[in-house]
Amino acid sequence: ARQGLPEVIYGTGKTAAEIAAIARTLLRHNTGPVLATRVDGDTAAAVLAEVAAAAVPGSTYDASARLLLWRPAAPIGFAVVVAAAGTADQPVAREAAAIAAAVGLTVTTVTDVGVAGLHRLLAEQDRLRAADTVIVVAGMEGALASAIGGLVACPVVAVPTSTGYGAGLEGITALLAMHASCAAGITVVNIDSGFGAAMAAFRLSRVVNRSTT
Amino acid sequence: ARQGLPEVIYGTGKTAAEIAAIARTLLRHNTGPVLATRVDGDTAAAVLAEVAAAAVPGSTYDASARLLLWRPAAPIGFAVVVAAAGTADQPVAREAAAIAAAVGLTVTTVTDVGVAGLHRLLAEQDRLRAADTVIVVAGMEGALASAIGGLVACPVVAVPTSTGYGAGLEGITALLAMHASCAAGITVVNIDSGFGAAMAAFRLSRVVNRSTT
Amino acid sequence: ARQGLPEVIYGTGKTAAEIAAIARTLLRHNTGPVLATRVDGDTAAAVLAEVAAAAVPGSTYDASARLLLWRPAAPIGFAVVVAAAGTADQPVAREAAAIAAAVGLTVTTVTDVGVAGLHRLLAEQDRLRAADTVIVVAGMEGALASAIGGLVACPVVAVPTSTGYGAGLEGITALLAMHASCAAGITVVNIDSGFGAAMAAFRLSRVVNRSTT
Amino acid sequence: ARQGLPEVIYGTGKTAAEIAAIARTLLRHNTGPVLATRVDGDTAAAVLAEVAAAAVPGSTYDASARLLLWRPAAPIGFAVVVAAAGTADQPVAREAAAIAAAVGLTVTTVTDVGVAGLHRLLAEQDRLRAADTVIVVAGMEGALASAIGGLVACPVVAVPTSTGYGAGLEGITALLAMHASCAAGITVVNIDSGFGAAMAAFRLSRVVNRSTT
Amino acid sequence: ARQGLPEVIYGTGKTAAEIAAIARTLLRHNTGPVLATRVDGDTAAAVLAEVAAAAVPGSTYDASARLLLWRPAAPIGFAVVVAAAGTADQPVAREAAAIAAAVGLTVTTVTDVGVAGLHRLLAEQDRLRAADTVIVVAGMEGALASAIGGLVACPVVAVPTSTGYGAGLEGITALLAMHASCAAGITVVNIDSGFGAAMAAFRLSRVVNRSTT
Amino acid sequence: ARQGLPEVIYGTGKTAAEIAAIARTLLRHNTGPVLATRVDGDTAAAVLAEVAAAAVPGSTYDASARLLLWRPAAPIGFAVVVAAAGTADQPVAREAAAIAAAVGLTVTTVTDVGVAGLHRLLAEQDRLRAADTVIVVAGMEGALASAIGGLVACPVVAVPTSTGYGAGLEGITALLAMHASCAAGITVVNIDSGFGAAMAAFRLSRVVNRSTT
Amino acid sequence: ARQGLPEVIYGTGKTAAEIAAIARTLLRHNTGPVLATRVDGDTAAAVLAEVAAAAVPGSTYDASARLLLWRPAAPIGFAVVVAAAGTADQPVAREAAAIAAAVGLTVTTVTDVGVAGLHRLLAEQDRLRAADTVIVVAGMEGALASAIGGLVACPVVAVPTSTGYGAGLEGITALLAMHASCAAGITVVNIDSGFGAAMAAFRLSRVVNRSTT
Amino acid sequence: ARQGLPEVIYGTGKTAAEIAAIARTLLRHNTGPVLATRVDGDTAAAVLAEVAAAAVPGSTYDASARLLLWRPAAPIGFAVVVAAAGTADQPVAREAAAIAAAVGLTVTTVTDVGVAGLHRLLAEQDRLRAADTVIVVAGMEGALASAIGGLVACPVVAVPTSTGYGAGLEGITALLAMHASCAAGITVVNIDSGFGAAMAAFRLSRVVNRSTT
Numbered sequence A, B, C, D, E, F, G, H: 001a002r003q004g005l006p007e008v009i010y011g012t013g014k015t016a017a018e019i020a021a022i023a024r025t026l027l028r029h030n031t032g033p034v035l036a037t038r039v040d041g042d043t044a045a046a047v048l049a050e051v052a053a054a055a056v057p058g059s060t061y062d063a064s065a066r067l068l069l070w071r072p073a074a075p076i077g078f079a080v081v082v083a084a085a086g087t088a089d090q091p092v093a094r095e096a097a098a099i100a101a102a103v104g105l106t107v108t109t110v111t112d113v114g115v116a117g118l119h120r121l122l123a124e125q126d127r128l129r130a131a132d133t134v135i136v137v138a139g140m141e142g143a144l145a146s147a148i149g150g151l152v153a154c155p156v157v158a159v160p161t162s163t164g165y166g167a168g169l170e171g172i173t174a175l176l177a178m179h180a181s182c183a184a185g186i187t188v189v190n191i192d193s194g195f196g197a198a199m200a201a202f203r204l205s206r207v208v209n210r211s212t213t
């Protein structure tokens, strides 16, 4: 890993053979977790077959997160809450949660907390406030990021999603809205990038670790 | 008034003489309220002087709303709440409130209820629920429209504002976000158009009046 | 229903099993209408089979509107006219009409009244003027909303559609044009959102009901 | 004139001295009309003084059209109607009308015929139908082009204007909407380009002239 | 035909049965040409079979133009040149040419005259100058419209096409570029709208006919 | 402060009297730092005069950051490096640095490290790697965020700036580019929002403090 | 070849028969290289079969570059380095490299040198500095162009690619970012246009040849 | 100079004192030319006064190019033609020409060669073909780049300008159109960046020099 981040293979557009080859190399050259994102079920099965042939233990595939994983990290005691606005945001929330867990963070998930139902959101206040970092996954108008940004004082990483239709502009509207948010100090990653949010949370966890040891 | 709507002169780009001339004509040809929007203080003074010379009574100028008004309508008992997210949204909220009042609606105003401070918003729930229509004025990410849309069952008319900077895109982001909102059945008018929202509320009030008489 | 609005399941991206499960829950926990939008024929058949297994009566599927419906509301005497500009706007008009009817509104439909054929539009004036609310469904340049906004004094809810090609920008042009409309007080919902327009009309109907009882 | 079109100087960004110099050259090298567009009053006075010094007769300045003109063409009997939607569209309508007249077309003007007031528009039907070409000047949603395109069978040249605010996007919305128009065979020129529309009409007039002689 | 334009059915999204039904009605209610655009080969065969069953003579299908045609108009002696920049622009050029011919215009075609090969373009000057109207079909940067606008004095109708990739933005770049053109008085229709250009030419031809008879 | 964040007044569009009134209220109701951003020199002098009249000690104005400050927080031992690409990015960098310092963070600044001069950037590696968080301020193409994201493992908060011209699109290009960055886990705030970046860093510092105490 | 550039057929949307016909004509009318770009494997096989039938020797198909080639040019001693940021940029890099080689340039390739891994990029400095021209192929944020522009003094031609998702906007973000680059004098070609970059390099090579002979 | 390029100060937003200070440093630390771009007349006078005080000889200010220059380079025998489409493009053309000359290139200028006047353009063919590089400066639709790209085989660097109005979108249309150009191998720099084009030409000149010595 270049500067201390975990090794993550971007699966889109790669064949099973290509993913397997990269994975084998990474597994050999370092000792930390190795991940491959955006891998569909058939490709995953083929990759696991090939890499297993090379006798690498402890690998799993998480279909809902589309994540292939070898050698997950041990938990380091950093609490991440992944909050998702609606059903359609689940795949991105799953990607964020699975990657964060794979790199050693402790993840809990809060779902169906869109701002059009404030009371359900407020019912989750205590869980949100206990987090070291909240990852907010929301499409459409992305308002959930502002609302949660106002409820907690810890870092908030917002992931706009490409759900919805029409004026949602495939996630561009949510991305811009999250930047224009009236809640101070929330930050934003790329559209649908559960990966980016998990990596941002991992960077945060390292600062805490550094300062406590 | 064409099809029963009040007569409203659009002040932008018109001289005091032009506004005065149109106002005099409108005042002569019908008996309802006459308004001129987006009129600055100097122009307003000049218009009032001219039209007064023509002996027209009952005129006022509201500087915060930039509204010139002659012959306001009598109240018809339709309750509008104008809710504004932040300080910067005040001029548009003022325009909406002043025009709505001028055409006979009963207006109350709720301010500083951005979604980053949910508890202040929730403290206004009862006032919002008592409304026949809520006009939501919000810039930046426009999330307030979604939140209020989830709190009330009456019509919600959202006005995106051009406040903020950068990713707010002069109100385009708020307009798109309000359309992509997860709250069902909220409707949207043009950026900064307090006028449009007030007219939409007026149209609503007429249906109620029709059905009760 | 959260704040008094009907329960509506958004079908896009959900399996028949998921829709059926949500529908069963909603049917059990309240007594009003339950709807599922954007459901294709095969999915609808599967859902109906499953939910029927749970012995829920009175369900129908409207293929042209792509709507699944259980327990339609009784008519409440609020008249909605759905006016559609062209042939290509029919699916969205059907969605608006079917949902509005399902929640208790009285719907009539006016079609093929694009502004390039003004005399056909003017021939419908009386029907339009009798409405409590007009829903205007129009793609391409969206001009029908302005024309109807000038003909009636009741609320006008405009639905831009993604029909057409090139400069229509998948409905963005119609959406922007409707907002820039020269007709005062018309409001707009998201592109292709027959659902949003029907819900907006439902919100209006509730104010009338409230004030008459 | 290159290929038979009149000589027109684009005034924006040029000094009086530069305009005068170009005008003198053009007046010397051909015998037709010479025009300078987008010239403000002060510059016009200075240009007229300078060019007059060179003893060029028959020049005028039209302040409302911001047009400087030398040697207007004799009328060739081609009837253009310039129809403008609203007050704010007047400057562009004036530019179109003045240039068209300067190059020999017979111009009449129809104003305040926005589609939100269809009856005023229909009252002008006969005048519109008598035209050889209609130039439609309209901002905001640009719907007037569609409506007139449906009323007449002659060429319709649409000029989007940058009037209005917010969703009008400085004329981009009207330009796109006019292209997406449901009226067949209308054509469009650049935003605010009264000049472009007048030149398009001039091109049309030449075909008629050619075929009749 | 509404105001004297030919009847044209827009085939996209319509079944053979729907097209046939509309065609039969139009053929019965007037005596001029009837067209259906954007019809693929299979649909066309089915439509022709059905309408022939109703004993309507003289129908043809032009596969390269995707045009179905009944009762073409007799030639009226108005010369249109369709000039296309590149190979990829052919389908749109074919649509323009076939529709123009169907409604009675005399069409010739000039191809492979992009501005990157000026000498081939200049070699066509005489044919271009003999036209009553030139329709320019060009994608990518749309520069051909400017070049031809500078070569001829007759009306020029530009059709941007959605050919190319990347910065061409599916025709938006060509559309904008044609509007920003430095050639005076060229007009533009919607992206890929050979139909719109042919109808614009037809409108022109009627003025000439009117003035010569 | 709502949920533990410092109180910050947004100065744009507010008069000195308005800022002073809000500041006085905030100073009275809590004991932490109070800031006002985007305040020009004249306004600042007037505010300081007024608030001083109310006997509030310890206030300063930082002209380069346009920041008014009362009761700065004591340092909490969290190291922030603000890295700015070019001269034009200085005002935003100054805002970020001044606000971060005001709320108790320890700030150092690295300037003139654009990616077109990699060796100057690499010369700063040790200082960057010692940070708990790096704030990257960069306009134009925003590439500095990617480069630094690859050099350090701590959190990176990127601030796109509106510097440059043409294709920079007032900061939109940098904002989009930072989101599309090939460096994993960097996060982004609004264009020119030194404030947003400082608040994001403050949120981080709180997690560290929490876990160490 | 028109003005001395090689003949290149654009394969997209052409049948094997069409490509073969054009190739045969070009091969007959000149003696230089003939290329066809964006040709898939099946089409290529068919073309080669047909053209071979016409007895043309020396043809090859490069599947990774999707390039068909006849009569490659002899090397002229002009050194091009093609540098690609990531795995996903390979197809475009291959197209650039294969076309450049086909027209006589000497090509070497540098891969996996994204700016998030500066040390790998710096390790290639000597090879980059030995180039007569560097072609930089990079998607996402396009930062590699700026970094290399700062390392070398020779011409840099940047090719934005449509790789990535979300805020990358299919290559538009990289294109705009490369134009806004802080590195002086780099130039840009269309998104994914390995062809355009190779042709730009060929133009450069001709100037060198001209001045040395 | 970093990697062999001349030192150029970007004047926008800098005071005379700041420019003078940077210039003095650069003049002291190297022996090549030093330039400051985008400097208005008053600032230039002040800078020259200050730097002259430091006894630096050979400085000039070119008002039409807004360029301050010290120690121009000796001519290296590389011929650049700057071709500008219209009058409004002159300031950018002047910037390109003056900077290119300052760094040692031999510059000639061709003006008023827009594609709407092809014969004037063709009259310049010989001068264009004699160039080692052509810089094309064009706004509006940017078509001149395509036309010249088809006339010459040497490198063509296109500079889109922000001239024109409406659909020109402040130069974005020209930039996109130049990228979508049908002429092979032309490259593009940022909007209005005469500087970028001159630097690109300088990079080209260095390759020629290297290969000839």
Ligand SMILES: Nc1ncnc2c1ncn2[C@@H]1O[C@H](COP(=O)(O)O)[C@@H](O)[C@H]1O
Pocket (backbone or CB within 6 Å): A008, A009, A010, A011, A037, A038, A193, A195, A196, F182, F183, F184, G086, G087, G088
């Ligand atoms: N889902 C993802 N989205 C964006 N970037 C990713 C994703 N997964 C992995 N990456 C990045 O892609 C890089 C590897 O790209 P590649 O060499 O194409 O596999 C890794 O270093 C990650 O930074």
Ligand SMILES: Nc1ncnc2c1ncn2[C@@H]1O[C@H](COP(=O)(O)O)[C@@H](O)[C@H]1O
Pocket (backbone or CB within 6 Å): B008, B009, B010, B011, B037, B038, B193, B195, B196, C182, C183, C184, D086, D087, D088
């Ligand atoms: N603030 C406003 N925003 C948008 N439209 C307005 C506004 N005020 C008045 N109008 C509309 O402008 C029309 C009058 O325009 P005019 O003839 O230019 O005064 C009225 O019929 C109103 O519909």
Ligand SMILES: Nc1ncnc2c1ncn2[C@@H]1O[C@H](COP(=O)(O)O)[C@@H](O)[C@H]1O
Pocket (backbone or CB within 6 Å): C086, C087, C088, D182, D183, D184, E008, E009, E010, E011, E037, E038, E193, E195, E196
């Ligand atoms: N290719 C086409 N592009 C755009 N509009 C068309 C096209 N073909 C027909 N039309 C228009 O579509 C209208 C008929 O639409 P429809 O009722 O959906 O068949 C006609 O009146 C034409 O104006």
Ligand SMILES: Nc1ncnc2c1ncn2[C@@H]1O[C@H](COP(=O)(O)O)[C@@H](O)[C@H]1O
Pocket (backbone or CB within 6 Å): F086, F087, F088, G182, G183, G184, H008, H009, H010, H011, H037, H038, H193, H195, H196
């Ligand atoms: N007119 C210009 N447009 C764009 N970049 C420029 C211009 N003039 C100078 N530059 C660049 O700006 C850098 C210096 O920026 P600065 O440090 O702000 O003076 C130089 O290295 C040039 O690359």
Ligand SMILES: [Mg+2]
Pocket (backbone or CB within 6 Å): A085, A086, A114, A138, A139, A140, A141, A142, A143, B182
């Ligand atoms: Mg959401």
Ligand SMILES: [Mg+2]
Pocket (backbone or CB within 6 Å): A182, B085, B086, B114, B138, B139, B140, B141, B142, B143
């Ligand atoms: Mg707001």
Ligand SMILES: [Mg+2]
Pocket (backbone or CB within 6 Å): C085, C086, C114, C138, C139, C140, C141, C142, C143, D182
């Ligand atoms: Mg329509």
Ligand SMILES: [Mg+2]
Pocket (backbone or CB within 6 Å): C182, D085, D086, D114, D138, D139, D140, D141, D142, D143, D144
């Ligand atoms: Mg208008």
Ligand SMILES: [Mg+2]
Pocket (backbone or CB within 6 Å): E085, E086, E114, E138, E139, E140, E141, E142, E143, H182
């Ligand atoms: Mg083309």
Ligand SMILES: [Mg+2]
Pocket (backbone or CB within 6 Å): F085, F086, F114, F138, F139, F140, F141, F142, F143, G182
């Ligand atoms: Mg920068």
Ligand SMILES: [Mg+2]
Pocket (backbone or CB within 6 Å): F182, G085, G086, G114, G138, G139, G140, G141, G142, G143
């Ligand atoms: Mg890249």
Ligand SMILES: [Mg+2]
Pocket (backbone or CB within 6 Å): E182, H085, H086, H114, H138, H139, H140, H141, H142, H143, H144
């Ligand atoms: Mg130009």
